[in-house]
Amino acid sequence: MESNLKWLRSCDLLIQNAYVFESALCRFVQKDVAVKDGLIVDVDKALALDSQKTLDGSGKYLIPGLVDIHMHIESSMTWPGAFYKQALRWGTTTLVADPHEIANVAGLEGIHEMISNALSLDIFFGIPSSVPSTREDLETTGGILDEGEVSELLKDPHMRCLGEVMNFNDLKQEDSKTRRLIQLCKQMRPDFLIEGHCPKLTGQDLSIYLAAGVDADHTHQTPASILEKAAKGMFLEIQDKSVTLENVQTLVTHALYDHFCFVTDDCMADKLYAKGHLNEVVKKAMAYGMPQTQAIYCATYTPARRMHLDDRGMIAPGKKADLVLLRDIASWQIEAVFKDGKPIASYPIPEASFSLSLYHSIHLDPLTEEIFQLHGYQGKAVQANVMVIEPHSTFTHRVIESIPIINGQIAYEKVGLNLVMVFERYGKNGQHAFGFVRNALQSSAALATSWAHDHHNLMVMGNDAKKMCKIANQVIACQGGYGIVDDHGQAMVHLPVGGIISDGPLAVTASELEEVTRRMRQAGYVHDHPIMSFATLSLPVSPELKITDAGLIDCRRQQIIPCIERVLTDEDND
Incomplete structure (x- = not known):
């Protein structure tokens, strides 16, 4: 009994006269709080305890x-x-x-x-x-x-x-x-x-x-x-x-x-x-x-x-x-x-x-510029399913648009669209898919990331094949990242662990992220949260139309749908 009484007479920390939040009653009451061995041992008015450290909480709120x-x-x-x-x-x-x-x-x-x-x-x-x-x-x-x-x-x-x-x-x-x-x-x-x-x-x-x-x-x-x-x-x-x-x-x-x-x-x-x-x-x-x-x-x-x-x-x-x-x-x-x-x-x-294997998680060879050029099409235009980015959420909605074919190539950039591509990066099947996005990058620029929710394959988007190839290969070379390249240069968040996180100081990651975000906005990406908006274009459980390495996904029906619905010829009416 004596040892227990002695324990109650002393504490490691005593916070006095603070307005203490009482959860059960949802109110603040001015009291003292005593702490010992990492636990709260008493809460009351005017506690008479010997304490290794005493803190005056007068006028302050303890929660x-x-x-x-x-x-x-x-x-x-x-x-x-x-x-x-x-x-x-x-x-x-x-x-x-x-x-x-x-x-x-x-x-x-x-x-x-x-x-x-x-x-x-x-x-x-x-x-x-x-x-x-x-x-x-x-x-x-x-x-x-x-x-x-x-x-x-x-x-x-x-x-x-x-x-x-x-x-x-x-x-x-x-x-x-x-x-x-x-x-x-x-x-x-x-x-x-x-x-x-x-x-x-x-x-x-x-x-x-x-x-x-x-x-x-x-x-x-x-x-x-x-x-x-x-x-x-x-x-x-x-x-x-x-x-x-x-x-x-x-x-x-x-x-x-x-x-x-x-x-x-x-x-x-x-x-x-x-x-x-x-x-x-x-x-x-x-x-x-x-x-x-x-x-x-x-x-x-x-x-x-x-x-x-x-x-x-x-x-x-x-x-x-x-x-x-x-x-x-x-x-x-x-x-x-x-x-x-x-x-x-x-x-x-x-x-x-982290284990060494997580620093080598991207199993992709460097990409070529040609893969970002949609050529080999005959006709005057294609009718395509397009992801339309919504500015205040990570949802998209689906529209069908006509995109011209010029010299055998789908000229999506001529109608203000971005091309988005997803490449399987785990070395399992090597597949990739493409789609079109509206309300994304407006000026000449390209984005690439291995931080593509939730499958985290390599996703690349832009309106310039050369820039898309460049930033995609930068992410591959870094074994993970979130990068942008524009006419003024490039910026990258380095994510070497699993291609999705950094093992460095938070301040460095925050600074890199801030610069990528700034460049995205400068390139015309209008969204409350542009980083997350792009990264969730690949999330097939978030409505309505998203893209994975397998193709365009109708999120509500959980089905792959074609990107190109139809090729229009001169015989078709505009």
């Missing part, structure tokens, strides 16, 4: 560390240590990452590599459910995850959920891969969570999805989808693009605070480095009228409860001492961040360590 339960580290183009170090600075102390990007590149080995680089960090993982995102005949990936791989991953305590289930068409089939994976999860770990991805799913289809066990969604929401999904028992994970005035009003009016949380999903390196992480989503929600206490609640308490991380997400005795001290909430002015009761400056971040 739990933010918890981001749906995100992809690879989307930042960096590695776990660099990501976590920067996220800590913005107040995010817990991550649940879905490594399906690296899984598409390197399968189970890739996932193990990400886990090993995060072992000493507070990062949990979701098991990728859709690798590939559709079917092997619709896209070629470096890795494939089936029941055997998922069964092995289910034994790992770092795994908290089955990652976003994207292939609804597969889920609808009784004996499908997706259903077998869900059943396997429930057999091996009955309380294992099943995360979803269901943009525009509604009515009976939504009910089928939920009845199969998928009960969360992080995709783009509207007021109508929020109400329908919440009414049917779906947990909503609200990312930045869903934080609109109308959506926030819907969440607030219906007091849905226990039915949603904030997430980031994809956080680009330049934004993570210079602007923020989950705190930016919280700030935006507050700016649109969500009460500060409720916004904090939905970035700390509800995400922790969703993932059964009951040792965090609130400031209470016995919980992890993951704490953020704010001078101001609305502007997110951080005074200090504590991880396990220690200032984040003392939190150890390991060096990046």
Whole structure:
């Protein structure tokens, strides 16, 4: 008894007189917080304790560390240590990452590599459910995850959920891969969570999805989808693009605070480095009228409860001492961040360590300029299916356009289109496909990337064959990257690990990304997020028309459709 009393008389850290966030009551109350051995040991007024360190929190706000339960580290183009170090600075102390990007590149080995680089960090993982995102005949990936791989991953305590289930068409089939994976999860770990991805799913289809066990969604929401999904028992994970005035009003009016949380999903390196992480989503929600206490609640308490991380997400005795001290909430002015009761400056971040095979993942010979020239066509024009980029989302819509044939070559550039091509880069079949894009690069330029969601084959787009060839070969030579070439030169984000992430400092990746983005905008690529817009032209689960190495994909029907519908001759009317 004496030793216990002695333990209660002393602590490692004592934060005094701060306005402490009480999660259960959603309010701030001026109190002291005592921390010992990485845990909160007491929360009360005027605590009389001997402390190794005392911090005056007068006039400041103490909240739990933010918890981001749906995100992809690879989307930042960096590695776990660099990501976590920067996220800590913005107040995010817990991550649940879905490594399906690296899984598409390197399968189970890739996932193990990400886990090993995060072992000493507070990062949990979701098991990728859709690798590939559709079917092997619709896209070629470096890795494939089936029941055997998922069964092995289910034994790992770092795994908290089955990652976003994207292939609804597969889920609808009784004996499908997706259903077998869900059943396997429930057999091996009955309380294992099943995360979803269901943009525009509604009515009976939504009910089928939920009845199969998928009960969360992080995709783009509207007021109508929020109400329908919440009414049917779906947990909503609200990312930045869903934080609109109308959506926030819907969440607030219906007091849905226990039915949603904030997430980031994809956080680009330049934004993570210079602007923020989950705190930016919280700030935006507050700016649109969500009460500060409720916004904090939905970035700390509800995400922790969703993932059964009951040792965090609130400031209470016995919980992890993951704490953020704010001078101001609305502007997110951080005074200090504590991880396990220690200032984040003392939190150890390991060096990046990846196997040699991940540095040699692009198995493509240099391309020739000729492959980007669509010649050999007879007639006066072709009627083609065209992807039209939408400026505020990663969706496209499909139109059929007539494109002239000049000297036997499809002259897409004469009608303001871009040519896009995808090349299989894993050395499996050598196939490639082409398509046409509207609302992309307007001036003479070309883009190429191996960071092409989710299969991450080599995707090249532009309106000049010479430039397309040049930047494609640069990406191949670098063993991964995201590059642009224009009349003024070129810029490249170097991504040598699996062709999708950097092992260098985040500041360097952020700077490179900023320059590529600047050049894309300068070349006339008009989009809220041009980097992600181009990179998702290859995502065959995101409506409406996308492209893989197998061809143009009708995303709703999950079928390959021809790029060229018809060749027009002089006998055809205009």
